[in-house]
Amino acid sequence: MIKKYTLDNGLRVVMEKIDYVKSASIGIWVNIGSNNETEETNGLSHFIEHMLFKGTTNRKANEIAEDMDNLGGQLNAFTSKESTCFYVKVLDENIEEAVEILSDMFFNSLFLQEEIDKEISVVVEEIKMYEDSPEDLVHDKLTEIIFNDSPMAYNILGTEKNLRTFTTEKVTDYMNEKYSPYNTVISIAGSFDEESFINLIKDKFDNWHNSKAEHIDKQGVYIRKVVGINKDLEQFHMCIGNKTIGRHNENYYPLLVLNNIFGGTMSSRIFQEVREKKGLVYSIYSFVSNYSNTGIFTTYAGMAYECVEDALRTILREMADIKKGKITLKEFNRAKQQIKGNYILGLESTSSRMSAIGRRELLYNEIQYPEKVIESISNVKLEDVLKVANDLFDIDNLSITFTGNLTKHKNIEETINKVLGENYEG
Numbered sequence: 001m002i003k004k005y006t007l008d009n010g011l012r013v014v015m016e017k018i019d020y021v022k023s024a025s026i027g028i029w030v031n032i033g034s035n036n037e038t039e040e041t042n043g044l045s046h047f048i049e050h051m052l053f054k055g056t057t058n059r060k061a062n063e064i065a066e067d068m069d070n071l072g073g074q075l076n077a078f079t080s081k082e083s084t085c086f087y088v089k090v091l092d093e094n095i096e097e098a099v100e101i102l103s104d105m106f107f108n109s110l111f112l113q114e115e116i117d118k119e120i121s122v123v124v125e126e127i128k129m130y131e132d133s134p135e136d137l138v139h140d141k142l143t144e145i146i147f148n149d150s151p152m153a154y155n156i157l158g159t160e161k162n163l164r165t166f167t168t169e170k171v172t173d174y175m176n177e178k179y180s181p182y183n184t185v186i187s188i189a190g191s192f193d194e195e196s197f198i199n200l201i202k203d204k205f206d207n208w209h210n211s212k213a214e215h216i217d218k219q220g221v222y223i224r225k226v227v228g229i230n231k232d233l234e235q236f237h238m239c240i241g242n243k244t245i246g247r248h249n250e251n252y253y254p255l256l257v258l259n260n261i262f263g264g265t266m267s268s269r270i271f272q273e274v275r276e277k278k279g280l281v282y283s284i285y286s287f288v289s290n291y292s293n294t295g296i297f298t299t300y301a302g303m304a305y306e307c308v309e310d311a312l313r314t315i316l317r318e319m320a321d322i323k324k325g326k327i328t329l330k331e332f333n334r335a336k337q338q339i340k341g342n343y344i345l346g347l348e349s350t351s352s353r354m355s356a357i358g359r360r361e362l363l364y365n366e367i368q369y370p371e372k373v374i375e376s377i378s379n380v381k382l383e384d385v386l387k388v389a390n391d392l393f394d395i396d397n398l399s400i401t402f403t404g405n406l407t408k409h410k411n412i413e414e415t416i417n418k419v420l421g422e423n424y425e426g
Contacts, residue, residue, distance in 0.1 A: 001017065002014060002015065002016045002357055002369065003194065004361070006269070009181040009205070009206065009208055010181040011186065011201075011208065012185045013185070013201055013360055014187045014358060014361045015194055015197065015198075016190075016353055016354075017194065018189060018190050018191065018353065020039035021190050021191050022091060023090060023091050023092060023190050024090060024091075024092050024164040024188055024189065024249050024350060024354075025087060025089045025188070025189055025190055025354035025407075026087060026088050026089075026090075026095070026186070026187070026188045027074065027086065027088075027103065027187050027188075028086045028087070028185075028186055029084075029184065029357065029361075030084045030178075030184050031082065031183040031184070031213075031363070032179065032183065033045050033079055033156065033411065034080075034081050034152075034155070034156045034158075035081045035082055035154070036074045036151065036178065037154055038151070039154075040162070041162075041174060042158045042159060042162050043156075043157060043166075044161055044166070044171065045079050045156055045178075046123070046156050046158065047119070047120075047123060047171065048084070048171060048174065049078070049079045049133065049376070050119050050123065051066075051111055051116065051307075052086060052105045053170060054110070054112075054115040054384045055110050056105060056108035057106050057113060058108060059101075060223075061115075062106065066123040067097075068098075071091070072090070073089060073098055073269050074088065075087075075088050075175070080421065081156060082291055082363060085355075085358070086105065086276055087288065087351070087354065087355075088101070089351055092190065092191035095197065095200070096200055103205065107208070111168045111171045111172055112165060112292075116167065120163045120166060121161055121165065124160050124163060126157055127155075127159075127160060134174040134231060134233055134235075134237040134404075135237055135283075135300065135302065136204055137229060138238065138240055139298065139300070141229060141239075141403075142239045142241045142298060142401045143296065145222075145223075145224075145399045145401065146225065146243050146296050146399065147220050147294070148220040148222055149221065150218045150219055152220065152291070153221075169357060176210070178213050179210065180213040181208050182211040182213065183212070183213050183215065183251070183362075185361045185362045186358075188354060189351075189354040189357065190350035191353075215400060219293070219294065224397050225397065225401075226410065226416055226417060227401050227412060228401075228403065228406050228413050229403040229406075230305070230403070230406040231403050233405055235304065236304065236307075236403075236404040236409075236412070237301075237402065237403050238300070238301050238303075238311075238400060238402040239299065239400065240297050240312075240315065240400050241297060241298040241299070241401070242394070243294065243296065244288065244296060244297045244399055245290070245295055246290055246291055246293040246294050246295055247291065247292060248292065252290065252312070252379050253376050253380050253384075253389050254384035254385045255388050255392075256339055257335045257377075257380050257384075258322070258389055258392070259288045260299065260338055260339055261320060261322070261327060261331055261332065261335045263284065263285050263287075263299055264285065264335075265338060267331075267334065268286070269283055269318045269321075270314070270318055271284055271285065274314050280302075280303055280307040280311040282299070282302060283302045284299075284300065284301040284302075287300075289355060292364075295393050299315060312416060312420075313422070315339060316424055317424060318340055319393035320425065322342065322386075322393060323386075323389050323390055323393050327385055327386070336377055339377050339404055340378070343373060344370070356368075359412075395420060395424055400416055400420070
């Protein structure tokens with residue numbers, strides 16, 4: 001049973017009791033991510049996530065870590081395009097101490113300039129690490145194209161140029177402007193006493209008052225592109241993508257089924273055809289990134305330069321075959337079963353349950369029960385999947401990003417455009 005409680009200041013609390021465990025996971029979810037930034041503030045949401053671990057009026061940075069270790073708990077955080085989350089997992093006997101540490105970080109962080117300067121260097125290295133990963137590089141470039149001219153296109157980490165401008169004033173102003181009880185959710189899943197937990201949250205958060213934070217929701221106009229990035233690499237890395245729907249769309253579950261059939265598993269079409277039967281790649285998969293109002297469908301492949309033409313052509317032919325209705329009942333039912341199985345297995349930890357209810361409440365202001373999700377997956381019809389495929393696998397609308405040694409292999413982009421221009425509808 002999932003329960004919801006709203007404090008007088010607008011802060012929402014969602015709770016799911018799991019009596020057979022002896023631990024609890026607790027998260028503070030704020031509806032602020034890179035999609036709520038401007039060009040000048042890009043990277044600040046993620047940077048604040050880092051800075052909350054760098055010392056408060058009550059604890060030095062090392063004391064935050066030591067106090068959590070003394071509880072035998074786990075403390076972490078992450079930033080996405082739509083939210084920032086600070087979370088802990090502890091034994092049920094240590095919930096009060098864990099919430100005290102979280103709330104201390106949340107309200108009493110110092111944001112000292114000397115710590116900001118040190119953390120800027122850390123995040124710059126994090127950016128360089130991703131830039132050195134060709135797989136991440138082509139994914140990020142595809143995101144820029146798909147979400148053209150909107151905050152959704154921004155890199156979550158920001159840019160080195162922006163990071164170098166961050167000051168105590170800039171960080172605190174952004175947090176005061178963007179963080180509000182109205183756009184924050186606290187979620188807990190595991191073993192806990194509901195009344196005691198609500199009283200604990202009231203004690204720590206009831207005095208937090210801030211006006212409703214304005215939320216940017218600017219949508220960009222997608223224009224297909226083929227973009228290459230020159231890097232001296234032994235292997236060629238490629239992403240093929242198209243803009244797709246958000247999580248709340250009626251075709252969300254058919255889209256998940258389509259992804260599973262096409263490239264989401266080792267039994268999928270492109271894994272079997274491109275890797276297992278033809279041996280053209282080592283790594284190949286597809287995945288869906290869905291947000292509140294939009295999303296990306298991405299296919300990634302890493303291969304030798306001489307395999308690019310054959311691999312791309314095979315991927316596009318599989319897209320065309322699915323559009324023509326060439327999906328067997330066996331693979332359709334297997335895909336639905338895999339999605340249901342993965343979903344249920346993913347709910348067997350308090351952390352994933354806490355994340356599921358916290359994110360859902362934050363982004364959609366609703367409680368979604370596992371039984372409803374399973375029912376929605378079961379109710380997907382083959383014609384629903386084909387309808388989604390017809391829009392998504394429009395080859396004339398696909399963007400491609402790639403990286404490799406483009407100095408040595410100068411004809412790669414010409415090859416890609418040639419394959420894209422072939423007839424797959426016949």
